[in-house]
Amino acid sequence: MNILIVDDEPDSLLEIGAYLNKFGRFDTYELCSNPLEALEKAKQSPFQVALLDIEMPEMNGLDLAEKLLALYPQIGVAFITAYNHYATEAFEVNAIDYILKPIREERLFKALDKMKAKLDEFHVPKEDIPVVPVNRDTLTITMFGKFAIRMGDHLIKWNRQKAAELFAYLLDKKEQPVHKEKLCELLWPDSDPQKALVNLQTSIHAIRKTFLIRYADHLSIEYSGNSYMLRLKDVIIDVEQFEDLIKKAEESHDRAFLEQAVSLYGGDYLEEDGWHWAEAKKVWLQRKYLAAVQELKRNKKSS
Template sequence: MIKSIIVDDEQFTLDEIRDTINGFNELEVVEATTNPNKALEMIKKHDIQLAFLDIEMQGISGISLAEKMIEIKPNIEVVFITAYDNYAYDAFEANAIDYVLKPIRAERLEKTIKKILKIIKTEPEIKKSTLKVRFFKKFRVFNEVESVRWRTTKDGELLAYLLENVGIPIHKEKIIDKIWTDVDLKNALIYLQSSIYRIRKLFSKYGYEDTIRYANNSYIIKDIDIDCDLWSFNKYLNKKYILSDANIYEYEKIFELYIGDYLEEDAYVWAMDMQENLKHKYLRLVTNIGAYYMEKNDFNKAIEYLEKLIKVDPFYDEGIKLLFKCHYAKKEISDLKNQFTKLENIAQEEYGAYLTEEVVNYYNTLVKK
């Protein structure tokens, strides 16, 4: 028997929904109340799997009440009850968990109940499956079997934003300001709650429970056991390091994570600062690896790494000068000249700029020796 609860500030709506639910043998109404606080107490005491919530009640919105319920019971299914109102209708059409419109139509409510029952009954046995999350070049979430397909693009963007800020509580209005910039607050709150709901269900599907918490009007995602390129990259590069024979292999593996700029193809505005920060760490790493191999007199290996630096930033002077120095150390003056010409062309043709005076002067010093 699936236990349900109904919360609405209109008694006749409570009665209508309860009467319809009573027609389903698989469903039991544990409580039908106009009191949101009482509903929360019932959620704590009973294993309630389904909640029908009025989206606009006096004192608290259905969105806020759903957030509190999900905080107590992350896997609860939520159906919103709303008057025929454009903001709610449009929001749920684009971003539905599910909803029913007032005045209640029995056939629409029955359709909703059947849909929810099917979801609850067909939920597979959960087996933990390590998720892989990739931020470099494009945001992707997948495991060994499948890639996650987002119900809306904002679901993926929201998860990326939360994972970037892992362990940090973020106020819901700040999230809205970052993700739903051009949406009015009323609609944006609906979109946010709907996306949070689907992300929680996603994690639950792969065996991760209680991943997103809500308190003090803020959401926080835990440091969970996933394979995340961003977390691995920062784990190694957020600390001071000196490359050595003992750790060079590890740092070369970290180098390989950077297959493109951070969220490059997604082009999220809020990600720009992090993108620049990570790019600088990458350029520093490549330069350090190049210097490591140069000290080993493995100039070919050093050049191999340093040439990859050019593809990311042809104006990173420290790395460029080291690349020139490697060619000079190999006594490859013709290769040095070709490298300089190549860089000049890239700077002018792709960026409409010139190499810095520091780099040009360093090059001239080498070729005149």
Template sequence: MRVVLVDDEPLALKRLRKVLLNELNELTIAAEYSNPYEALSGILEHRPDVVFLDIQMPRIDGLKLGKQIQAILPGIEIVFVTGYDQYAVKAFELYALDYVLKPVNAQRLRQTMERVGEKLAVKRARQAPAANASCVRCFGQLRFQHPGAEEQVPKWRTNKVQELFAYLLHHRNRPIGRSVLLELLWPEIEESKGVQHLYTAIYHIRKTLKACGMDGISIHTGEPENGYKLDLGDAGVDAEVWEDEVRRLGALDGNSAERYESVLDKYSGDYLEGYEYLWAEHERERLRLLWQLQMNKLGEFYERQGMPERAVGINRKIQQRCPDLEDTYFSLMKLYDVLGDQAGVEEQYWLLKEKMGRELDLPVSAEIADWYERWKTREEAAPAPNR
């Protein structure tokens, strides 16, 4: 297991390294960083299995850095190291496999590393679905698809049945306790009635799966506390397959750019888009950020290669899916300027100004406004074309 440590306090780094090496034999510390900006490029270079990441750092918030790391290296595990008490840390669990409190306790660290080891073992044992396997589509609306057939939108008995299936799918191959499901879906009714609703909902999920020819997907009962686990059988999940493809893309160059674009175009919608499931929001944001950062990289590559039209196409796709990103409007303004498309520059500045003013009640950033004014002055001073 390869590990990278990130903490702006040298003494904290030293203690964490000492405890890790004393407690675990099958572990290699690939690198240590006290500068979070150096850490990001170093993690890309070393590609560790796990990053131990301090939350409170003066230059950048550890949560923000953790999201960037997850987006750039999908599949990497993050363990936060923090001085917060365990109640405040609950918020951080959304972004990490686990957390440890400062000063680092050896017994707690062993528990964390056992959890890390189990997660990595599952990942390594997981096989990609066969090319002729059925698929559950989570990008956009929930759908089922069999090889060579049209996608099916399942007809769920109720919205609760749909959410129960989506939640079990989100936590696939992992047992979810009955009390967790009751609290999620039927928090305001007494337990005995909630249990009956749960049994009925499970029955309707199985019935819907059979009606859609997806009866290879099964729901098992068992621990913990009479919980339920969704087993996909041979079926795949489009979000998981896509993330695996992104992970295998490798270096971006002239030979791989088309492949990059083809894979990124498979991101056909946000994760469980249109369903207001709060529990899905982190995964939705994480996958969208992964797509966005890879698209930014591709757009910048086309720009460096002197292919502004291709760069415009990439930025237009980013803008369509992430309309609140101010930088995308600015990138398009500059690209249209390179192409000599005055109307394109004007359109992007007007769209940005409208969005910032009407929806966010904020002015356009000074950098973009200054660039636009200089561009406008230059365009007005340019000689009119000969007729």
């Protein structure tokens, strides 16, 4: 494994480098005192493990971790810091470990072994990976009726229903940052704040585990400013298609667009999932659908 170490304190960097030489179970390591320089190095050459200080000038370790995870979703991240009050934020960005300074050799080795074990989980022999059917490059999301995600003909299954609801909500707010406190209040209203935050972190981890191993080309979850944001690429979403067709019909007065939009409406928005936050959009889309049906009926009578 290739290891990236980022710390703005030269003595700390040298100490970690000396420990790594004793550890020995790696391919190469890179020492960086500047987080921006480290990010550029990561763009040029992949790393499997990152050991990051948290408090650094120009970019802190938490933000750097998010950017590294965006580049390499499977990278193992551990934070090395003199402060223990960052622990919660560290695990929000999917950190595997959190090491307090002064660093003890055995503690660092334990963290490295832990990260190596995590990385080994991702490198499953090819014969043990279930074959996803054809059309692997087409990720489709259904939001009319029941929420479902497919890669080609393969239905992606959720181990945690709250993770599915969290993903659906971030999708509903696509490419808009949503503050972690709002997510906690929305999805775990009856839990105390600390428990809700743990639930949120667990669900984020479940989403990343479900998608980012196989589908990293299509989506990412960014964390910045205490907020999460979902980004998608080359994804087909039935609701977006419906809205686009309705808009085209309104602009062109072409009934063909209305017919296509009506054919996409496979039930009310997320109606089978019963998520209360979806109610307003469900009503709005329902009105658009009924208006389209009425317009098609009028066109049929007048023709």
